[in-house]
Amino acid sequence: MDLKHATAIFLPAIEDELKRQIARLDEARTRPFYEMLTYHMGWSGQGAGPEAQGKRIRPLLVLLTTASCSAPWQPALPAAAAVELVHNFSLVHDDIQDNSDLRRGRPTIWKQWGVPQAINVGDALFVLANLAILDLSPAFLPETILQAGQMLQSACLDLTRGQFLDIAYENRSDLHLEDYWVMVSGKTAALLSTCCALGALLGGADEEHQLAYRDFGHYLGLAFQAQDDLLGIWGDSALTGKSAESDLVAGKKSLPILYGLQKGGEFARRWAQGPIQAGEVPTLAETLTREGARLYTQQVVDQMTDLALQSLRLAEPHEDVAEALFELVDFLLNRQA
Amino acid sequence: MDLKHATAIFLPAIEDELKRQIARLDEARTRPFYEMLTYHMGWSGQGAGPEAQGKRIRPLLVLLTTASCSAPWQPALPAAAAVELVHNFSLVHDDIQDNSDLRRGRPTIWKQWGVPQAINVGDALFVLANLAILDLSPAFLPETILQAGQMLQSACLDLTRGQFLDIAYENRSDLHLEDYWVMVSGKTAALLSTCCALGALLGGADEEHQLAYRDFGHYLGLAFQAQDDLLGIWGDSALTGKSAESDLVAGKKSLPILYGLQKGGEFARRWAQGPIQAGEVPTLAETLTREGARLYTQQVVDQMTDLALQSLRLAEPHEDVAEALFELVDFLLNRQA
Numbered sequence: 001m002d003l004k005h006a007t008a009i010f011l012p013a014i015e016d017e018l019k020r021q022i023a024r025l026d027e028a029r030t031r032p033f034y035e036m037l038t039y040h041m042g043w044s045g046q047g048a049g050p051e052a053q054g055k056r057i058r059p060l061l062v063l064l065t066t067a068s069c070s071a072p073w074q075p076a077l078p079a080a081a082a083v084e085l086v087h088n089f090s091l092v093h094d095d096i097q098d099n100s101d102l103r104r105g106r107p108t109i110w111k112q113w114g115v116p117q118a119i120n121v122g123d124a125l126f127v128l129a130n131l132a133i134l135d136l137s138p139a140f141l142p143e144t145i146l147q148a149g150q151m152l153q154s155a156c157l158d159l160t161r162g163q164f165l166d167i168a169y170e171n172r173s174d175l176h177l178e179d180y181w182v183m184v185s186g187k188t189a190a191l192l193s194t195c196c197a198l199g200a201l202l203g204g205a206d207e208e209h210q211l212a213y214r215d216f217g218h219y220l221g222l223a224f225q226a227q228d229d230l231l232g233i234w235g236d237s238a239l240t241g242k243s244a245e246s247d248l249v250a251g252k253k254s255l256p257i258l259y260g261l262q263k264g265g266e267f268a269r270r271w272a273q274g275p276i277q278a279g280e281v282p283t284l285a286e287t288l289t290r291e292g293a294r295l296y297t298q299q300v301v302d303q304m305t306d307l308a309l310q311s312l313r314l315a316e317p318h319e320d321v322a323e324a325l326f327e328l329v330d331f332l333l334n335r336q337a
Numbered sequence: 338m339d340l341k342h343a344t345a346i347f348l349p350a351i352e353d354e355l356k357r358q359i360a361r362l363d364e365a366r367t368r369p370f371y372e373m374l375t376y377h378m379g380w381s382g383q384g385a386g387p388e389a390q391g392k393r394i395r396p397l398l399v400l401l402t403t404a405s406c407s408a409p410w411q412p413a414l415p416a417a418a419a420v421e422l423v424h425n426f427s428l429v430h431d432d433i434q435d436n437s438d439l440r441r442g443r444p445t446i447w448k449q450w451g452v453p454q455a456i457n458v459g460d461a462l463f464v465l466a467n468l469a470i471l472d473l474s475p476a477f478l479p480e481t482i483l484q485a486g487q488m489l490q491s492a493c494l495d496l497t498r499g500q501f502l503d504i505a506y507e508n509r510s511d512l513h514l515e516d517y518w519v520m521v522s523g524k525t526a527a528l529l530s531t532c533c534a535l536g537a538l539l540g541g542a543d544e545e546h547q548l549a550y551r552d553f554g555h556y557l558g559l560a561f562q563a564q565d566d567l568l569g570i571w572g573d574s575a576l577t578g579k580s581a582e583s584d585l586v587a588g589k590k591s592l593p594i595l596y597g598l599q600k601g602g603e604f605a606r607r608w609a610q611g612p613i614q615a616g617e618v619p620t621l622a623e624t625l626t627r628e629g630a631r632l633y634t635q636q637v638v639d640q641m642t643d644l645a646l647q648s649l650r651l652a653e654p655h656e657d658v659a660e661a662l663f664e665l666v667d668f669l670l671n672r673q674a
Contacts, residue, residue, distance in 0.1 A: 024494065025494070025497075025498070027498070029502075029516070029519050030498045030501055030502065030519075032501075032505065033497075033498065033501040033505075093456050093457070093460065096452070096453070096456060097452075097453035097456060097457070098453075114504075115433070115434075115452070116433070116434035116435075116504045117501065117504055117505075119430050119433060119434060119456055119459075120430070120434070120497055120500045120501055120504065122456075122460075123430065123459075123463070123493075123496075123497050123500075124494070124497040126460070126463060127490055127493040127494045127496075127497060128494070130467060130486070130490045130493075131487075131490045131491075131494065134483060134486060134487050134490070137483060141479075142478075142479030142480050142482075142483050143479050145479075145483060146471060146474060146479050146482060146483065149467070149471060149486065150468075150471050153464055153467045153468045153471065154468075156460075156464040156467075157361065157362070157461070157464045157465070157468065159460075159464075160362075160370075160457055160460050160461040160464060161362070161364070161367045161370065163457045163460075164367055164369075164370035164454065164457055165366075165367065167451075167453045167454055167457065168369065168370075168454075179366070182366055182367075
């Protein structure tokens with residue numbers, strides 16, 4: 001099965017399951033609240049549609065992993081919904097924390113309904129994720145469901161640690177590459193590795209294979225983030241598009257930027273002088289390239305990708321699904337935007 | 338056992354368990370994050386101490402209920418910690434949503450560290466609550482722990498619905514008493530009833546008794562809120578203290594205020610003209626009394642208290658603990674501040 005075939009089967013099932021989970025809040029007296037959630041999920045309001053829904057990578061990873069353990073994927077749907085709900089809870093709060101006006105091309109929840117309601121929408125998405133996991137009953141043993149819950153909550157705890165660092169970093173300039181890895185492990189890799197570990201658990205994999213799948217998700221997450229950081233400076237839209245798309249202008253503490261700061265050269269000196277203007281972006285990107293930041297970041301992407309692929313091979317995915325999984329890695333890590 | 342005796346035994350155990358749960362975040366690289374949580378819990382920072390910790394009513398209710406089912410209360414400690422963590426998660430987010438500067442006499446988290454970190458601290462407290470419930474293993478059967486998780490998450494979902502209404506009401510004047518009950522059921526009664534239901538579940542009560550305990554907590558919550566609303570207008574500090582202590586000045590949609598608005602008399606006409614000033618508080622409180630709002634609210638407190646006591650008697654608490662439980666009701670519902 002290739003990725004196109006897999007997504008054609010899985011994505012509609014994921015969307016249905018998400019709708020079923022969120023329908024818990026579909027009550028007459030609090031209808032506008034429910035509609036805030038369906039808006040965020042991309043199902044209602046102006047601009048609703050596939051573009052507004054995101055790629056649903058995380059639930060896809062859960063189901064692909066379960067299927068690659070030669071187990072039926074349908075019973076794992078509540079777990080797939082749970083990770084996507086956690087992801088979206090963190091996005092809604094993230095958008096407030098980052099003061100972001102747009103998400104997937106539409107006004108963010110806080111922009112649309114104010115900060116107080118947006119905090120509450122994020123909270124509700126998290127509660128719904130927790131309830132979704134419990135829906136694994138009766139298809140799975142109570143012990144297995146508790147283990148799934150433990151995995152999900154551990155990832156969420158890592159998420160809050162990563163988020164703390166991300167916010168704390170905004171006002172600090174004494175950052176080290178080491179801090180970057182703690183932050184990114186929490187913010188990106190924790191949930192992706194949990195998707196794969198959950199899929200393997202529910203697919204009935206033994207501990208050794210569960211660990212291999214978990215490692216796969218972990219390195220995939222790190223590679224994905226480093227690639228994202230690369231595109232944030234040298235991607236097409238970062239270089240030639242709106243200035244807001246460049247991490248240089250946004251002042252984001254990304255991997256190449258931290259590398260440049262640690263280098264202490266021309267880039268670091270310019271950074272210390274205050275916010276980067278849109279007009280400086282091409283020149284500063286060149287400076288970073290010259291100082292080795294681009295090469296370094298690309299090497300990290302390649303290294304982490306190798307480690308991810310190595311782990312995936314150790315996990316021995318069933319041949320029917322392996323193709324789709326390898327294609328997904330390729331899709332995520334060879335993006336140009 | 339009277340309430341004094343019970344709290345002398347339970348409170349230190351609750352505090353220890355809470356510390357054990359929150360220690361999950363005690364890591365060198367994110368130490369300031371951990372300290373935000375210990376600050377909020379009243380254990381660290383300026384003004385730390387019993388006053389800053391709150392009354393821990395909810396975990397106390399869990400343990401008292403478990404003990405009143407003639408079961409050992411110690412194994413229920415993780416559940417007691419979980420409900421207190423949920424309560425505190427909601428307080429941290431509430432303080433942002435309400436723009437409150439002070440909590441238990443100290444600057445709130447958002448006031449101290451900004452809104453982005455405060456959102457994240459609330460999120461972390463919720464994650465820790467979810468992890469705490471899982472710590473009921475191995476003392477309880479996996480099936481029981483899943484049921485406990487389901488109860489807690491259902492309460493949290495009600496909490497978000499109540500919170501939605503509370504925020505939405507701020508900008509609306511077409512409110513009805515009916516809306517009040519949905520809001521208060523979510524914001525106050527849901528968690529208190531879940532405390533009692535959890536305690537009964539973990540105490541091994543049968544379904545009938547579990548339901549009686551749940552009802553007890555539900556009516557206790559409604560009575561508690563109505564009493565709070567009464568004190569918010571006619572309590573000593575509301576009438577004579579700082580103006581900020583009066584719900585009239587805060588513009589809170591409390592039970593007597595909604596009653597007065599529904600009445601459509603002198604009070605409603607004044608309310609429609611804009612914010613109440615501190616100097617008007619005594620006169621307007623008298624107007625509300627004259628229009629029947631005080632009597633009505635007192636009747637609600639009495640009614641709900643009767644229903645709570647009736648449910649508690651149906652629950653047949655063990656005589657060793659019954660005294661403490663009845664005393665707790667008395668303590669909560671006959672407060673003067």
